[in-house]
Amino acid sequence: MRAPLIILIAVCFSSALKADYVKVSRDAVIRAEGNSSATIIERVEAGTLLPLLSNELIGTGYLKVTTPLGKTGFIYKSWVRIIKGDIPAETITPQTTNELTTSGNLEVHVINVGQGDAIIIRCPDGNHEMLIDAAELNAGFRYPGSQTEFRNYISAFQQENNPIEVAISTHPHSDHIAGMSWVLSEYQVSLYVDNGMKNTSGTYGSLEQKIIDANINRKQLNDSVIPDIDFCPREDVNARILRPAGYDEEGMDPNDYSVIVRVDYGGSSFLFTGDAEREMEHKLMNDPETAALLDVDFLKVGHHGSHSSSDTTFLNVVTPTIAAISCGAETVGTNVSHKHPRMVTVNNLIPYLGQRNGMETSLEAYNRSSGKWEVVSSKAALYITNNDGDMIFLSDGSEIWRRGDR
Numbered sequence: 001m002r003a004p005l006i007i008l009i010a011v012c013f014s015s016a017l018k019a020d021y022v023k024v025s026r027d028a029v030i031r032a033e034g035n036s037s038a039t040i041i042e043r044v045e046a047g048t049l050l051p052l053l054s055n056e057l058i059g060t061g062y063l064k065v066t067t068p069l070g071k072t073g074f075i076y077k078s079w080v081r082i083i084k085g086d087i088p089a090e091t092i093t094p095q096t097t098n099e100l101t102t103s104g105n106l107e108v109h110v111i112n113v114g115q116g117d118a119i120i121i122r123c124p125d126g127n128h129e130m131l132i133d134a135a136e137l138n139a140g141f142r143y144p145g146s147q148t149e150f151r152n153y154i155s156a157f158q159q160e161n162n163p164i165e166v167a168i169s170t171h172p173h174s175d176h177i178a179g180m181s182w183v184l185s186e187y188q189v190s191l192y193v194d195n196g197m198k199n200t201s202g203t204y205g206s207l208e209q210k211i212i213d214a215n216i217n218r219k220q221l222n223d224s225v226i227p228d229i230d231f232c233p234r235e236d237v238n239a240r241i242l243r244p245a246g247y248d249e250e251g252m253d254p255n256d257y258s259v260i261v262r263v264d265y266g267g268s269s270f271l272f273t274g275d276a277e278r279e280m281e282h283k284l285m286n287d288p289e290t291a292a293l294l295d296v297d298f299l300k301v302g303h304h305g306s307h308s309s310s311d312t313t314f315l316n317v318v319t320p321t322i323a324a325i326s327c328g329a330e331t332v333g334t335n336v337s338h339k340h341p342r343m344v345t346v347n348n349l350i351p352y353l354g355q356r357n358g359m360e361t362s363l364e365a366y367n368r369s370s371g372k373w374e375v376v377s378s379k380a381a382l383y384i385t386n387n388d389g390d391m392i393f394l395s396d397g398s399e400i401w402r403r404g405d406r
């Protein structure tokens, strides 16, 4: 083992002598210091090359770079790829972006925030957004890095002066609301929606205080009129809350009070079920009004892929062809005990789904019967944040696909 170690040391040593650079892998922000609350000094587009000033990680995971305008700044490590050697001279073209980029498609961004949920949806006009949930606390006993990833992603995605039309907290657990106060501070949110439940946590308390202090326009699931969340002005895009009979019945698991959202663009449809479990799934199926709206193309799988959700009777009605699970890594934070996703859920989903553009992928899920994490190789269009990272799903009004898959 000694020889490879020596080679490794030699490689590291020689690489440190070169002026390495980074390639930005998605539209990103550069900050004045190495933490997510530092001032944004510039924005850069995916593909921009930046000279690296040090190979060491700074603060909460930042790299020190020279910005396109020649300043010193810090960019988050997950947003770049380090390339050894000198930056190619002909490619040093300043690339900053302050313009909204629009793909002309409906975009659903399922942000990799570990064991939590954070989804932002952008209207095909490129200028109207709806946020569903705001990730987990960074704190070690919750999910380290969750808030950092969330705030970095949203900061790069959403210009500061561009309002978020609708922000929804599906239910008041910290893995869904941790970043909501920050969102309400950083952006103008035209409508904030929650499920009307209270929680004793400090995270919930400070969010409530923020809503009151900032005089946020808030509607709740238990209002007499179902809140209107149609965030996108286009006639061919429609967003609504599904509120079945008995949604407020006492005694359900807190997860079952999640705000359920359906989005349609042309002939394509999406369902977001928060952490709803079997009891809520059955309520949705038993109410003829909501049952008629359950058949969709894309499902954000309930409760992080837990065995408590995604019953086959529910999937028989929803019949998704593409599905996304938001959950943490096997050995990190709260997912050490939750063990999401569960093998039973993965196995329930796969028969319904289409294929990932011919690519086979290895999914990891916890099998309660064997008591072990097991790997499934599948071509199914089942995307899991702990395997696929940040995921952007696009719809052109008829088909839905993950960006990069075609």
Ligand SMILES: [Zn+2]
Residues within 6 Å of the ligand: 116, 117, 173, 175, 176, 275, 303, 304
């Ligand atoms: Zn959750």
